[in-house]
Structure formats: structure tokens, C-alpha cells
Amino acid sequence: MHPVTGFVEKTFVITEFELRKLRHDFTELVTRALQPALWLLIFGQVFSRSGAMHTGNIPYLDFIAPGILAQSVLFVAIFYGINVIWERDLGIVQKFLASPTPRAALVLGKGFSAGIRTLSQAAVVYGLSLLLGVKLNWSPLALLNVLIVVVLAATLFSTFSLIIACIVKTRERFMGVGQVLTMPLFFASNAIYPTAIMPDWLKTISHLNPLTYVVDALRTFMLADSTSTFGLSHDYTVILLTTSILVLIGARLYPRLAS
């Protein structure tokens, strides 16, 4: 088998492994739907009425809907590493690593599975947005791009999470680090307010934050009348490049879980 074909096949086998678990128990999809609902229905509506956020000619609820989708993806993906620690405490990681599966395929396959899990968040956010009167772009190409960005973003952040898991190795430490990282990533982005109103130091951090480019791409594809701040090719380049670098680092660190 050609190495590239083999790599792609193994990646999808790992994704299949994760998704089969979901088929037997999909309660997590239902419980995770609550968070975006709370943010959109409570935070979004309150701030929309207050008029405190200046989002140009886009209504605040329209502005925040893609940000809440990005936030949901981040929150689901960033704690994905805890599953890896659980698999390490069992012997599943060891068994994967003793198989001839490329390490990068193990890492990328898990990332993709996180991506597919977060698609349910996209469905919830679209449903709520529809109810709240957000002007959505329903063109098939835009929808396809939203799916791609969501899967890539979840792959990016779940791989970041896996790297943290490989370093800290215990659930207790992981939970601490995960919580420390999640909020700064979220608040130092354009998810719930535009970067234009940030102080310069925070604006600089937000430009280094991949979530900012995820939100920009989602906002451009999801909304009927929105243009990209950074350019879609720039957004995709940052997301793909960051994901690739993280997968390579993850593949390097993943075997540490077996030692």
C-alpha cells in the first residue's frame, strides 16, 4: 500500500473508532447543546438589547452567532485530551502505539473525530440563529465551508489538547491547565466583540490566536452580509498551518503516553 494511502486510511480508522463510541451513546451531544443555547439566548440577547457592543452594520446577535459556534467548538475540543489520558490509564494507547499505525494518523484521526462530534454544535447554533432571526447565508457552498472550518477548528484545538495531555499525563493536572487556557483563548478573540474595540496589547494577542481566524471565517460564511476582516485565504492558511504544526508536535509527543 502506498504510504500516503495507508496514512489516510489509518486516519479514518481512528476516526471511525471514536465515532462508533458515539453511536452507542450520544447523550454527550445532547448535553453539549446546552452551552451554545445559554450563550445565544441569554448573553446574546441581553447584550444585543443593551447596545453596548458596536459591531458596525451587523446586528449584535448576527455578530455573536458565529462566535458562539467557534466557542462551542473550542470548549468541546479543548477538553478532548482528557479522553486520551483515560485511554492511557487503560491500555488502549499502548495497544495503538504497538500497532504499525503512523503516530500522526493516530493524532489526526482523533482530531477529525472531535471535528465530526462538534458538527452537532453547528446544527444547534444554526437552529437557534434561525429562531432569533439571524440573517444566515444558506448557499450550499457557504454551508460546506462552515462544515470544513468547524471540523478543522476542532481538529486544531483537540490536537492542542492532546499535546497538553501528553505533557501533563494526569487528569487532575489536565483539568487545571485546560481551564487556564480556555478562557484566555476565548476572550482574546473576536468571538463576542470586534478586535477594533480591544486595547492594543489584547489586539496583538488576538492576532496570534487561531480562534480569531476561525471566527472570522465562520462569520464570513455563516452570515448573509459579512465580509472577512483578514481575508478567507489568510484565515484558511492560518488554520491549516497551525493544525499541521500541532499534528506533527502531537505525533512526536503521543508515544510519551506509553512510557
Add this chain to the structure above:
Amino acid sequence: MSDTVLEIKALTRRFGAFTAVDSLTLSVNAGEVFGLLGSNGAGKTTTIKMLTTLLPPSSGEARVAGFSITTQAVGVRRAIGYVPQAVSVDGSLTGYENLLIFAKLYDLPHREQQTRIREALAFMGLTADGGRLVGEYSGGMVRRLEIAQSTLHRPRVLFLDEPTVGLDPIARDAVWKHLVDLRANYGTTLFFTTHYLEEAESHCDRIAIMHLGKVAALGTCKELEASLGGGSRTLNEVFVHYAGSVLDSGGTFHDVSTERVTAQRLG
């Protein structure tokens, strides 16, 4: 003379100043059942981790089925099966699904996957339970499924780290019956670690007793019993003689914790 399937030369693994495995040298013949015995912390699991390419050695070399563990890791991984001490099948999938994923990871041809899985389930006495979630299995069934999963690709060497820890005597006997059949039917070499001396005595062609990272004794059980001066020596006495007193054994907190958690999950 049998072919050598496992050749270990001066294999050493250090963790900082601590030497877990110290210049281990031994060889195992094809089709042999080889037991690695020793107290917790003697270096058995570290040895298995190096031989299965999970842990790089600090120095030394080993060849498994002709492949170097340091330069031909993928070749080694294709030639071996591995059953870690901790539970290594996923409780939220069915037995069939656990096997299917590994059939794919080991590149079994698509048309052969179903046949192999059916055969493996039948061989391990799990045909009727293949469609059930593994979380509902008994400890013995879990271990048999893990062995089935690790042997789907017909490995030349099967490494088992404490394969019967936490199992009751009936489940242990069932696991061993299947391991013995595995060797008889496929000529698989079995390399395992255990604390149960009676298992080693009943099933091993040869054993090595490790103490403080080194091989303290190597041979058949009869040879080792004779090495203490003959008479009616037992393997237990041999073990105590070569593995040191009870007071300096016991392993690390992590060793004990892993073993107890595994026992709890399988029990």
C-alpha cells in the same frame, strides 16, 4: 535446533539515575513459551515496553522476528501482538467492533476481515458475545477478547504483560487454555510476565527471573530448581532465592496502582 525469534543483547533502560533494565541478554526460540518473572519493579514491564517499541532503550539492542527494535520499529510492530497489563479494549464498543478496528489497523485485506474476526471470536469462545458491549463482559472474557484482538494478524510473537492479573482461577485457566491452543495452532511464540509461579511452572518452556533490572536466573523450571541443590526445591523457593527477600520488593506506587486498578476492572 529452533529458530531464534527474539534476540536481546545488553538491553538497558535508564530513567535518570535509576537503571530499570540493566544489560539484559537472552534469546527466545520460535514457538517457545517464555516467562519473565520478578517482583514488582524488577524491570519486566520496562523490558516488554522496549521489545514492543513503546520505549526506546538507553543502550543495547534487540531483534524481534528479525527486526531491530531501534531501527526497524514498524517491522517489529507488524510482527508482534501485545496485550498490556491494563485493560486495552474499549468498553463502549462491542467485541466485534474492537476487533474490526484492529483488523483495519493491521491492514488485513478487506475480504478477509470478517472471516478472521469470526474465527478469532470462535477461537476465544466469544462468538455469542461478539455483538455485546465489552463493558458488559466478565474479566476473563475481556482478556480473551484482548488476546483475540492482538492475534488477528497472526503475529509471530505475542507479548503479554501480566495476562491473568485480577482473574479468578477459572478465568485464568480459560485464558491459558486459549493461549496454549494459540501456540499449538499457529506456532505463536509467547513472551509473558507473571507473578503467578504456578502458571510459569505449568506453561513455560523456560523462564527468566529478573531482579533489580538484571536476569538473576534463566532456564527451565526444573533446571532452576536443580540449581539450588536439588532435592524437593519448589519454584517458590527458587523465586525467593533469586528475586531477593520480600522486604526489598513491591515496586513503585505506579506499579501497584496499575495492577490493582486492572484487577478491579477485570474482577
